[in-house]
Amino acid sequence: MAAKEMNPLVVDRPLVVCGPSGTGKSTLLTALFALYPNTFGFSVSHTTRAPRAGETNGKEYHFVSKEEFMSRVEKGEFLEWAQFGGNCYGTTFAALTALYPRRCILDIELQGVLQLRTKAPLQNPPLRPVFLFLSPPSLPELKRRLKGRGTETDEGMRKRLEAARAEVEYAIKEGHDLVIVNDSVERAGELLEKVALGLEGWETCGDKLPEFDLKDLDH
Ligand SMILES: Nc1ncnc2c1ncn2[C@@H]1O[C@H](COP(=O)(O)OP(=O)(O)OP(=O)(O)O)[C@@H](O)[C@H]1O
Numbered sequence: 178m179a180a181k182e183m184n185p186l187v188v189d190r191p192l193v194v195c196g197p198s199g200t201g202k203s204t205l206l207t208a209l210f211a212l213y214p215n216t217f218g219f220s221v222s223h224t225t226r227a228p229r230a231g232e233t234n235g236k237e238y239h240f241v242s243k244e245e246f247m248s249r250v251e252k253g254e255f256l257e258w259a260q261f262g263g264n265c266y267g268t269t270f271a272a273l274t275a276l277y278p279r280r281c282i283l284d285i286e287l288q289g290v291l292q293l294r295t296k297a298p299l300q301n302p303p304l305r306p307v308f309l310f311l312s313p314p315s316l317p318e319l320k321r322r323l324k325g326r327g328t329e330t331d332e333g334m335r336k337r338l339e340a341a342r343a344e345v346e347y348a349i350k351e352g353h354d355l356v357i358v359n360d361s362v363e364r365a366g367e368l369l370e371k372v373a374l375g376l377e378g379w380e381t382c383g384d385k386l387p388e389f390d391l392k393d394l395d396h
Pocket residue numbers: 196197198199200201202203204205322323325326359360361362
């Protein structure tokens with residue numbers, strides 16, 4: 178496939194890719210980044226956890242103390258942050274701006290999406306993210322993919338399916354700017370390419386959200 182040009186009107190609009198674990202976000206984004214190596218970027222997050230062997234400050238993460246992290250939180254620097262396993266993780270607005278002229282792609286969970294929705298319009302100038310829901314074709318298929326990946330313990334599966342329920346409920350009730358159903362990697366990948374580059378018609382090229390029966394997520 179020939180590489181296409183990014184629409185300059187969307188470069189400063191972060192593309193927020195959300196959707197349940199196992200939908201195929203990493204699969205599709207890895208393929209997109211391979212096709213367009215210098216066009217997109219993931220922002221570097223801040224964390225209070227200690228660097229692991231081989232990690233470099235400013236590359237995988239900005240490693241900061243708990244004091245510094247909380248002082249940045251108080252100054253309103255984070256577009257989203259959360260605590261996992263005793264450590265804090267978050268994305269600053271500055272980390273997004275630093276990517277320019279690459280378009281920022283954010284792969285974040287529902288809590289982050291909610292924070293970003295509230296905070297983005299209050300920035301000066303206002304930030305205008307595009308919220309994209311990457312949807313599984315069905316919930317039984319989502320379960321199959323998670324199981325098939327073979328990375329989860331029983332407890333991990335339970336947690337992911339619980340989080341998936343919240344993601345899907347939000348998509349049904351509140352909705353996102355766009356939906357892409359990851360049925361085939363090729364078809365979904367082409368749609369993602371169109372949205373990510375902001376090609377003509379990107380705003381209306383999305384799929385309809387499939388009908389879901391949330392009982393299918395019971396473990
Ligand atoms: N269109 C597809 N058809 C069939 N299988 C797929 C498709 N897309 C992805 N998969 C498979 O589904 C599994 C989950 O995909 P992936 O790891 O990309 O999900 P993810 O949304 O990034 O999950 P997480 O949020 O947990 O990182 C993988 O084993 C992947 O190979």
